Amino acid sequence: MPHLVLYTFGVLKSPLADPTPLTREFYDIGEAVYRKISQHPGYLAHAEAANGDLGELFGADWGIWGEFAVPNWYSKGHTVETTALAATLSLWTDLHPAFDAIYTGLHREALNRRYDWFERTGHPSHVLWWVPDGVTPTWQDGVSRLEHLHDHGSAPHAFTFHHAYAPDGTPSRINGIGPKGDQVHR
Template sequence: MPHLAMYTFGVLKSALADPTPLTGEFYELGEAVYRTMGQQPGYLARAEAAEGDRGLLFGADWGAWGGFAVPTWYEKGRTVETTALAATLSLWTDQRSAFDAVYTGLHRDALNRRYDWFERSGHPNYVIWWVSDGAIPTWQDGVSRLEHLHDHGSAPHAFTFHHPFTSEGTPTRMKDIGPTSDPVR
């Protein structure tokens, strides 16, 4: 049975190493969000660096998830001291489970504060797509699909919760998701 892959990407207003209280709040809430997301129904896995070092993204060992990659529009730093981004790559059993995890609870609270931490841009900040059972998406897969979504809009290859597709590539609609329910795009 296919699984849903989700890649999220945002450019932070300040570097991850910034010692300000706002960055500290982002980390605290982010760590709690990761813990709760991992307990959500339908959650399968997420990319985690083998070392688990905070801020070490580009040089980390991501195992089967591949080398860390970012979209072409990311123009900030790439060192522990200068990196100013947040990205996730995860696997879910289905669209509804992923949607519910993103738009409820603690993650919803974080979304409500996203403009405290993230720059606004004309780029999408998440993309979802189907992968075959047992497949592990790579960071580069996520970047390629996010860039495809930006350039071409939703398609079976790269889509959003607002314009979803079945694993067979047929457009579909999720109940209770309408034009105002997808604030991230």
Template sequence: MPHLALYTFGVLTSPLADPAPLTREFHDRAEPIYRQISQHPGYLAHAEVVEGGTGSHFDLDWGGWGEFVVPNWYSKGRTVEDIALAATLSLWTDLRSACDAVYSGLHRAALNRRRDWFDRTGHPSHVFWWVPDGVTPTWQDGVSRLEHLHEHGSAPHGFAYPHAFAPDGTTGGSTGIEPRPAPPAA
């Protein structure tokens, strides 16, 4: 049975190492959000650094998730001191589970604050795609599909909610969920 991959990417207004209260607030929310999402029904896994890794995202060993890469529109830093991005890569049983997790709880509260932390880039912030059972998506998969989504719109290759595709490539309704309104802007 195929699984659903989800890649998210955002450009932060300031580097992760910035000691300003707003940046610290964003950083401090990450662990509780990951913990809550990892307990959500339908969650399978997310990209994590192999134990003992230090450095920026680009220097770390992500194991089977592959080398860390970013979309071509990211132009900020790549070192621990100046990196200004937030990226996730996760695996789900289905679209409903992923969307329920993203649009509820602590993550929903964080989404409502996204304008405080992220630049408005004019690019999509997430992409979904189906992977065969047993396949681990890579950071490169996520980036290439997000860039494709930006250039061509939703397709079976990569889609954004609510313009979903089922594993067989058919559109929308066969995913079993109805589109939800976007979260209110902060």
């Protein structure tokens, strides 16, 4: 059975190493959100650095998730002191559980505050796609698909929750979210 991949990317207003209370708050909420999401039904796994260092993204060992990569529009730093981004790469059993985890509960509360922490870039903040069971996506896969989504819009290769596709490539809707006339996918 195919699995759903969710890649998220956002450019932060200040570097992750910034000692301000707002950055600390972002870290604290982020850690709580990850704990909650990892317990959500339908969650399978997410990319984690082997050394667990939150500030080192570019030089970290990501194991089977591949070398850390960012979209071409990211122009801020790449060092521990200057990195100003948040990115996630996760695997899910299906669209509905991933949607539910992202748009309800603690993560929804964090989304409501996203502009406290993130810049408005005009680029998509997430992309979804399907992989066969046993395939682990890489950071570069996420970047490629996010850039494709930005350049070409939703397609079975790279889509959003609001313009979703089923594993067979047909348009899908999640609980009424998405273009009218599309099938409901659960």
